[in-house]
Amino acid sequence: MDARNGDLRIGVYVCHCGTNIAATVDVKAVAEYAAALPGVVVSREYKYMCSDPGQELIRQDIVELKLNRIVVASCSPLLHEETFRGAVAKGGLNPFCFQMVNIREHDSWVHQDRQRATEKAIALVRAAIRRVALHKPLEKKRVPIHPDVLIVGGGIAGIHAALTLANAGKHVYLVEREPTIGGNMAKFDKTFPTLDCAACILTPKMTAVKKHPNITLWTLSEVTEVQGYVGNFEIAVTRKPRYINEDLCVGCLECIEACVYKQAKVPDEFNLGLGKRRPIYISFPQAVPQIPVIDPETCIDFKTGRCKKTCIEACGDRHAVDLKQQPKQETIKVGAIILATGYQTFDARKVPDYGYGVYPNVYTAPEVERLINASGPTGGEVILRDGRKPQSIGIIHCVGSRDENTNKWCSRVCCMYSLKLAHLLKERTGAEVYNFYIDMRAAGKAYEEFYHKLLEEGVHMIRGRVAEVTDWAVTPEEEGKLVMRAEDTLISFVRRVPVDMVVLSVGLVPHEDAKDVRRLFNISCSSEGWFLERHPKLAPVNTFTDGIFIAGACQAPKDIPDAVGQAGSAAAEAMVLIDTGYVEMEPNTAYILEEECSGCKTCIPLCPYSAITFLADKKIAHINEVLCKGCGTCVAACPSGSIKQNLFEDEEIFEEIRGVLANA
Amino acid sequence: MAVKRMIKYEVERDPQFAGWVAGVIGGERVRNCIQCGLCSASCPLSPYMDYTPRRLIHMAREGFKRDVLGSFTIWLCTSCYSCTVECPRRIRVTDVMYALKRRAIEDGVYPKRFPIPVLASEFGAMIRRKGRVTESWLILRVFLKTAIIRLLGMSKLGSKLFFSGRMGLVPESIRDRKQLQTLLDAVETHKEVAA
Ligand SMILES: Cc1cc2nc3c(=O)[nH]c(=O)nc-3n(C[C@H](O)[C@H](O)[C@H](O)COP(=O)(O)OP(=O)(O)OC[C@H]3O[C@@H](n4cnc5c(N)ncnc54)[C@H](O)[C@@H]3O)c2cc1C
Ligand code: SF4
Ligand code: SF4
Ligand code: SF4
Ligand code: SF4
Numbered sequence: 001m002d003a004r005n006g007d008l009r010i011g012v013y014v015c016h017c018g019t020n021i022a023a024t025v026d027v028k029a030v031a032e033y034a035a036a037l038p039g040v041v042v043s044r045e046y047k048y049m050c051s052d053p054g055q056e057l058i059r060q061d062i063v064e065l066k067l068n069r070i071v072v073a074s075c076s077p078l079l080h081e082e083t084f085r086g087a088v089a090k091g092g093l094n095p096f097c098f099q100m101v102n103i104r105e106h107d108s109w110v111h112q113d114r115q116r117a118t119e120k121a122i123a124l125v126r127a128a129i130r131r132v133a134l135h136k137p138l139e140k141k142r143v144p145i146h147p148d149v150l151i152v153g154g155g156i157a158g159i160h161a162a163l164t165l166a167n168a169g170k171h172v173y174l175v176e177r178e179p180t181i182g183g184n185m186a187k188f189d190k191t192f193p194t195l196d197c198a199a200c201i202l203t204p205k206m207t208a209v210k211k212h213p214n215i216t217l218w219t220l221s222e223v224t225e226v227q228g229y230v231g232n233f234e235i236a237v238t239r240k241p242r243y244i245n246e247d248l249c250v251g252c253l254e255c256i257e258a259c260v261y262k263q264a265k266v267p268d269e270f271n272l273g274l275g276k277r278r279p280i281y282i283s284f285p286q287a288v289p290q291i292p293v294i295d296p297e298t299c300i301d302f303k304t305g306r307c308k309k310t311c312i313e314a315c316g317d318r319h320a321v322d323l324k325q326q327p328k329q330e331t332i333k334v335g336a337i338i339l340a341t342g343y344q345t346f347d348a349r350k351v352p353d354y355g356y357g358v359y360p361n362v363y364t365a366p367e368v369e370r371l372i373n374a375s376g377p378t379g380g381e382v383i384l385r386d387g388r389k390p391q392s393i394g395i396i397h398c399v400g401s402r403d404e405n406t407n408k409w410c411s412r413v414c415c416m417y418s419l420k421l422a423h424l425l426k427e428r429t430g431a432e433v434y435n436f437y438i439d440m441r442a443a444g445k446a447y448e449e450f451y452h453k454l455l456e457e458g459v460h461m462i463r464g465r466v467a468e469v470t471d472w473a474v475t476p477e478e479e480g481k482l483v484m485r486a487e488d489t490l491i492s493f494v495r496r497v498p499v500d501m502v503v504l505s506v507g508l509v510p511h512e513d514a515k516d517v518r519r520l521f522n523i524s525c526s527s528e529g530w531f532l533e534r535h536p537k538l539a540p541v542n543t544f545t546d547g548i549f550i551a552g553a554c555q556a557p558k559d560i561p562d563a564v565g566q567a568g569s570a571a572a573e574a575m576v577l578i579d580t581g582y583v584e585m586e587p588n589t590a591y592i593l594e595e596e597c598s599g600c601k602t603c604i605p606l607c608p609y610s611a612i613t614f615l616a617d618k619k620i621a622h623i624n625e626v627l628c629k630g631c632g633t634c635v636a637a638c639p640s641g642s643i644k645q646n647l648f649e650d651e652e653i654f655e656e657i658r659g660v661l662a663n664a
Numbered sequence: 665m666a667v668k669r670m671i672k673y674e675v676e677r678d679p680q681f682a683g684w685v686a687g688v689i690g691g692e693r694v695r696n697c698i699q700c701g702l703c704s705a706s707c708p709l710s711p712y713m714d715y716t717p718r719r720l721i722h723m724a725r726e727g728f729k730r731d732v733l734g735s736f737t738i739w740l741c742t743s744c745y746s747c748t749v750e751c752p753r754r755i756r757v758t759d760v761m762y763a764l765k766r767r768a769i770e771d772g773v774y775p776k777r778f779p780i781p782v783l784a785s786e787f788g789a790m791i792r793r794k795g796r797v798t799e800s801w802l803i804l805r806v807f808l809k810t811a812i813i814r815l816l817g818m819s820k821l822g823s824k825l826f827f828s829g830r831m832g833l834v835p836e837s838i839r840d841r842k843q844l845q846t847l848l849d850a851v852e853t854h855k856e857v858a859a
Contacts, residue, residue, distance in 0.1 A: 353750075402700075404752055405752060405754075464700065464704075465752065466705065485705050485706075486701060487702075489699060489700070489701040489718060494705055494716065
């Protein structure tokens, strides 16, 4: 027994977790075994230790039996270590005079043999009892939090989170890599299920962002470096040149008209190549900021240096056009980060059977969104690439979704947007519209009703995945058409449906660079590449990295109502953090035994968090407790063994190992 | 026109057969089928099938043994593998078709005067006996067992093929038939073990 602690009085609590543990582990036997170990004053088993009565049990025993060490054998510390530390503290004991044993995830859930699972539980509990005897009281350090917030991605989710925080008086940096905020929603004409005009509901929020005194908006910008930790992040942002000075530009757009390119000749990214723009352009009429951008790839002056620079002339004494603008680095400090980087759509070329890129009249849904948009390349008229107006249209659901050959997941919004497009296309063209779906996923407020509306409008609903789109005609009516072949599974006939226009309802996929963003911010991704939430039900906007939250479609495919809901929730979580004013740091940090450190500097370059510095006057290394994350690298590396780590002292670990092996 | 009862009672389901389907080589994933119909739509023969491949997969995994083994569908499948290549749930539809064909022959429940299963079993039997197929005799046997009348209609084509030397009447055979027997026996016993 450890002399430091004087008399040892240990309490042991074995949890049933309902039947989660009790069904596989004989909890009574474990408790009885522990009761007989030296130092143990009381040993109990209880149905739910994490419940209020369970926690009360611990508190009461500490007070009445004067316990000074506690062991709880239950689930993963990830779930309830904090709960039990709280209960220990309520009894008046230092919360670190406690050790938790995981006999659920590490035992009952992974074993079937009851006897051997019980033996394992006993060994783990014995180890914890021997370990806890050596635990020292520790204090958590409090570190103040920086009140500003960084939001990455200016889609509807990022915009909503930014406005929420800014309205609550927090300063927000909104970093967007495109020339305008608005994200995918800015490209739509109408939104399901209410069919309200996307621009009418989105652009007021976009302008509010620009005008808000609490929001610093950086477009054409990307985060390039993230340092620090919850409450105290240090962020480097690279701002690409726009070649227009944002402070001087008044948004008159005269420079665009003045460009030497009289005709727009460059494929327009915002219109997905369906329209053309000039080298100096604005993404769409309501873009925010209302400032043009120059594309150095196509601007004549960048290529030859010999342009007449009519744009500069047109700008006159406002002097906003600046062809010499250079990238700018900004460094900011923030307390919390919200990632709202959204999604990209599936590349339809990966399903060659549907002929995208081969047949000009095969479109992707995002392209059709632009085609029917009043500010799109055709002014909202549905005109095919060959100039015709379609009289029959086929919409294919689940392209790049629900398919082991591409992506397994259901993209969740495409059934609904396919219905929306069916309605809008029928309204604009009067065409016969066929929706080929596998299952109609219309779960949402007023979504099923929207589906019913489409049924009433006479859109053909064919339940079957299309096998191919071909221009090979079998009957005279099929000549000159695109023929879609599918089984109409509800009547068990294979059907061939000739149409003028095919719409591919492409799925939502993670951004190509999502993995890089994940690494930059040190958060996790699911195997598919979506940002991983801390808990799918109970912590949907938290990540495993404290202080970093996620919102919108970067977490999984979702529609606008859900993206906005998550954005509000992420903003609230960030606010809770900031308004608390401080973070408590885990005390499991490393410390240097000053008398023993030889000043060899081995540890300094090894620390992944740059927490170790060299004290030149004393010629020894020093660990900054606030920066140390307790990874233990330096502890293991120090050649003279002069680095120790709280809660992971050598003696504690050895005693634990001895405990496991005691009966082996 | 006769009115047919279409309702299915639970007693008509054979859960053992359903389990067998999910256990045959290629059938492991039938329970993953989402009934999307892509197999049927990509199948060149589905327009002639009594049940589309999608429907057959579901009938099989539900255990409607009689309807499945008695269907024309399995005999119309040409093993082109389109369905298997396209299936979004990676179900090996073609291999399931093969397993069902074998089972139908074993159980003797295939459609009786339908030439394809007869051709399949006659072909197999001839190989077993001679190690080689003599087309003239094979065709003769198949027509005798299915549609004798149609044989007369084919006589003109038959004689043309005969006189141009495309089709002989002398039964062909391999030299060492015993070796082949041993080989086939080994395969058969292995199959028993696997089943
Ligand atoms: C064809 C189609 C039609 C749809 N129609 C509807 C509809 O009618 N109704 C509805 O509710 N939903 C609809 N949706 C779904 C809707 O698009 C999403 O719910 C919504 O856009 C999600 O918003 P977001 O802010 O999470 O992501 P996004 O809109 O994708 O915004 C993300 C933003 O982050 C930026 N960004 C990404 N990476 C970085 C980075 N590394 N650094 C800086 N910035 C970055 C992007 O440029 C973008 O501006 C539709 C989807 C599609 C494909
Ligand atoms: S939402 Fe509908 S169209 Fe989209 S993947 Fe899911 S089932 Fe397919
Ligand atoms: S324990 Fe890890 S984080 Fe802490 S000082 Fe040592 S190396 Fe750095
Ligand atoms: S293609 Fe595959 S998933 Fe679709 S119905 Fe056929 S077997 Fe089932
Ligand atoms: S393998 Fe058989 S069932 Fe499959 S597509 Fe070809 S013919 Fe049809």
